[in-house]
Amino acid sequence: MAKCLICEGSYEPFISFGKQPIANGFLTPDRIKDEYFFEMIVGYCPSCEMVQLVDQPERERMFNENYAFFSGTSKLMAVHFQKFYEFLRENYMKSPDPFVVEMGSNDGIMLQNFAQAKIRHLGIEPSANVAKVAQEKGINTIVEFFDEAVAQKVVAKYGKADAFYCANVMCHIPYIHSVAAGIKTILGPKGVLAFEDPYLGDIVEKTSYDQVYDEHVFFFSVASVSNLFGRHGLEVIDAIPQETHGGSMRYILAHKGAYPVSDRVAKQREIEKKLGLDKQETYAQLRRNIEKSREELVALLKKIKAEGGRVVGYGATSKSTTILNYCGIGPDLIEFISDTTPIKQGKLSPGVHIPVLPYEKFVEKYPTYALLFAWNHRKEIMAKESAFLAAGGKWITYVPNVHIFDKPD
Ligand code: DWN
Ligand code: SAH
Ligand code: ZN
Numbered sequence: 001m002a003k004c005l006i007c008e009g010s011y012e013p014f015i016s017f018g019k020q021p022i023a024n025g026f027l028t029p030d031r032i033k034d035e036y037f038f039e040m041i042v043g044y045c046p047s048c049e050m051v052q053l054v055d056q057p058e059r060e061r062m063f064n065e066n067y068a069f070f071s072g073t074s075k076l077m078a079v080h081f082q083k084f085y086e087f088l089r090e091n092y093m094k095s096p097d098p099f100v101v102e103m104g105s106n107d108g109i110m111l112q113n114f115a116q117a118k119i120r121h122l123g124i125e126p127s128a129n130v131a132k133v134a135q136e137k138g139i140n141t142i143v144e145f146f147d148e149a150v151a152q153k154v155v156a157k158y159g160k161a162d163a164f165y166c167a168n169v170m171c172h173i174p175y176i177h178s179v180a181a182g183i184k185t186i187l188g189p190k191g192v193l194a195f196e197d198p199y200l201g202d203i204v205e206k207t208s209y210d211q212v213y214d215e216h217v218f219f220f221s222v223a224s225v226s227n228l229f230g231r232h233g234l235e236v237i238d239a240i241p242q243e244t245h246g247g248s249m250r251y252i253l254a255h256k257g258a259y260p261v262s263d264r265v266a267k268q269r270e271i272e273k274k275l276g277l278d279k280q281e282t283y284a285q286l287r288r289n290i291e292k293s294r295e296e297l298v299a300l301l302k303k304i305k306a307e308g309g310r311v312v313g314y315g316a317t318s319k320s321t322t323i324l325n326y327c328g329i330g331p332d333l334i335e336f337i338s339d340t341t342p343i344k345q346g347k348l349s350p351g352v353h354i355p356v357l358p359y360e361k362f363v364e365k366y367p368t369y370a371l372l373f374a375w376n377h378r379k380e381i382m383a384k385e386s387a388f389l390a391a392g393g394k395w396i397t398y399v400p401n402v403h404i405f406d407k408p409d
Contacts, residue, residue, distance in 0.1 A: 002054045004045035005174055005217070006228050013043035013054050014283040015290065017326045021350035022061055023213035023318035024068040028347060035351070036061060040322075042212055042219075044283045048227045051200055051219040051283070053212070056174055059126075059145060062215055067127030068343050069318065071109040076380040080244050081110035081167070084196075088163050092192045093119070098162040101154065101186060103146045103179070104169030108134030115139045122158060124150065129343075147175060151182025160188035168245065171197040171218045180232040184255075193234060193253040200224075201275050202247025204282060206400040207289040209326075210319035210373075211246070221277050222268045225251050238262040246376040246399065294327045296402035301333040301371075310367040311396070313337035314381065315374025316344050316356045323373070323398065325351040334371065338362035363387075369404070371396045382408035 001010040020040040027035065041054040071077060093100065098119055105111045105123030107130045114121040115138055123141035125131040134141045144150050154161075164183050173179050183193050198211045200221040211219065218224075222239045229236065237259045238252040249268075276282035304311055313320060316339040323329070330352040337349055337356045344356045362370070366388055374381060375397050386408070394406045 002041075002043050004048060004050060005052055005176070006050045006224070007045065007048040009045055009047035011043050011045040011047075012280075013041045014280075015287045016041045017209075017212065017322060019351075020214065020325050021321065022057060023215060023321040023350060024062065025350040026068050026316065026344045026347035026356060027350065032348075032353065037351070038214070040212065040214070044280065046278075046280065048224060049221065049278055050224040050228065051221075053214075053217045056217050057214050063126045063145070065128040066343070067130050068341065069106070070130055070133070070341055070343075071106040072133070073341055074377055074380060076377065077244065078109055080242075082113055084165075084167070084194075084250075085110055085113035088165060088192075088194060089117070089119075092190075092194075093162045095162055095188075095190075099158055099160070101161045101164045103164070103166040104172070105134060105139070105141060106130045108137050108139040108141070110165075110167065111139050111141075112137055120158070122154065124154075146173075146182065147178040148182040148185070149178075151185045155186055161186045161191050162188060163192050163194060165194040167196045168198075168248075170195045171220060172215050174217045176218070176228065177232075180229055180234065184232050184234060187255065189255065190258055191254070192237075192259075193229075194250065196242055196244065196248045196250045198245050199241070199247050199249040200277055201249075201272060204275060204277065204286055206246065207286070207293050208246050208399050209286075209290045209293070210317075210322045210398075213318050213322045215318060220249065220251075221272050222249070222251070222265060223272055223278065225253075226265075226269075229253055230256075235261065236265050239265050239268045241268075244376070293398055293402060297323070297398050298327050298329065300396065300402055300404075301329060304369060305333055309369060310335055311369045311371055312362055312367040313354065313373050314362070314370045314395075315339060315372070315377070316341070316349060317373045319376075320373035321350045324349060324354065328352075330354060335367065336361065337373065338370075366391050366393050369394050369396050375399050 017040040019037040044051050100121045105125045111123045124146045126145045131141045200219045226236045234253045235256040240250040242248040316337045331354045340359045345358045
């Protein structure tokens with residue numbers, strides 16, 4: 001029995017992905033002997049409805065001065081974050097000299113909008129290399145892991161905030177009660193917490209099990225987020241679905257009673273009930289769907305190999321680490337993975353050690369098939385890869401099921 005990180009209740013895990021490495025731990029051959037692995041198990045707590053990792057590596061193993069994910073690698077995400085900025089500014093930042101805090105601001109992809117508008121802002125980002133990119137753009141950033149103690153220091157120095165926001169960060173933090181208490185302290189009386197994360201409903205519907213990797217400790221729903229933050233006197237006042245990262249949810253919270261609650265909150269909770277997110281059986285079925293997806297992907301790659309086809313991975317995502325290690329797919333089936341991030345290039349993928357090469361290598365000699373690991377950026381990638389299709393190339397995806405496609409949509 002595992003113990004819930006939110007309510008301390010006991011629950012039965014529903015799947016193990018076996019031994020997994022650090023998802024963003026791209027490495028040189030001399031580091032293979034020291035590579036770290038942990039058993040990645042996921043469970044659902046029926047008491048507070050939180051889906052969660054049973055165990056997570058210590059935070060410094062994942063977030064440090066060599067962090068490999070730079071938010072700025074996606075142009076469409078920059079557009080998304082500009083719109084998120086406008087949404088916050090228009091709706092929740094009406095005081096004369098507003099102050100905004102972002103947790104996990106990475107290279108400043110969103111905070112740059114506030115900085116350019118000369119709005120008082122602070123980014124809190126523990127991975128020093130990505131934080132440096134933001135600092136060099138003139139974005140006020142401190143290199144720290146946000147928690148309650150950091151929140152107190154922030155309030156002492158800057159005063160209370162009109163908005164505290166983050167994207168794809170809240171679900172990374174097991175000490176989330178300390179974070180929630182810190183946010184409660186930071187927010188002024190009409191202050192809001194706004195955050196986005198991959199949505200449990202989408203993961204269940206699309207069998208997108210690659211959202212599970214070391215960094216992602218929680219898989220949120222409106223129900224579990226309400227339960228969790230309700231313990232800290234914060235109320236969900238809106239829940240707005242997003243297309244990003246394969247289906248996300250934007251949650252808006254405020255001090256209880258400070259704002260009216262949008263109808264969308266109750267409506268989304270109804271949808272969650274219909275999806276069965278509050279039932280153990282849903283997760284048993286998810287496990288069966290994941291196992292089927294694995295069988296089909298491995299069979300397809302072996303068939304292509306037997307027929308003499310070449311497969312190259314597109315996007316050395318964190319998510320791909322789960323797919324590759326869980327399915328046992330290595331360099332025998334995938335020649336290399338193409339990625340535009342300099343820090344990943346020339347290294348080996350975590351665990352299964354497939355070479356990661358610059359994008360130019362993909363273009364130089366198109367493979368027969370490209371396996372779309374960055375499937376969440378499908379729109380952006382299809383828009384720029386028409387030449388690959390025109391040359392007879394085909395795409396493989398495993399979301400929502402394993403299939404080949406040769407048309408952009
Ligand atoms: O939650 C998280 C999200 C926001 O980002 C983090 N825990 C880690 C990371 O997850 P990921 O690595 O799965 O994110 P992406 O955005 O799916 O990664 C895309 C990868 O593909 C990057 O390495 C950049 C690369 N890429 C590329 O080579 N060509 C991306 C695009 C759009 C491209 O055209
Ligand atoms: N917000 C960006 C980056 C997401 S990646 C985007 O959506 O693209 C997750 C980020 O959270 C990493 O940059 C990591 O260093 C940061 N992070 C992890 N734990 C944190 C904590 N306790 N406080 C602040 N940031 C944290
Ligand atoms: Zn619980």
